Amino acid sequence: MKFEIKIEPECIGVSGNVVATDDPEADEQAETEIVGRLNDGFVEAWCVVVVVARWKHVEGRDTLGGCSFETAGLHVQIEECVEAHGMRETALAALNAELTAYARTIAPLVRKPAKVKSARRRK
16 A cells, blocks of 8 residues: 655635735735745645555545645645645545445455365265
8 A cells, every 4th residue: 555645736716715814915915925936837836735545456535725835845844734634544544445335346246155065985
């Protein structure tokens, strides 16, 4: 079983979704800064974190949107985000649920082998 962490672009707009403080100017400044980094091609400025737990061809996932990371220490920030939100645990639970559903689906299709009588001859 392996975990994979992926970053995907966020489809929800930045405006009104970054912070909500009592200081509208600070909120707007935070949004402007994120949009600027996005315009520079830094997708991690406003993104979705996806954790995939994979075993063979079966996957379980957890996603967290509305994430914003700084350029410096990017991998550490993402790892801290994943840990803080228990994303590996959630993805693993989703994988286990998929495997359980799969097992329940195929269980009726599996036949028990018929018992074979002993071939020993009596004297």
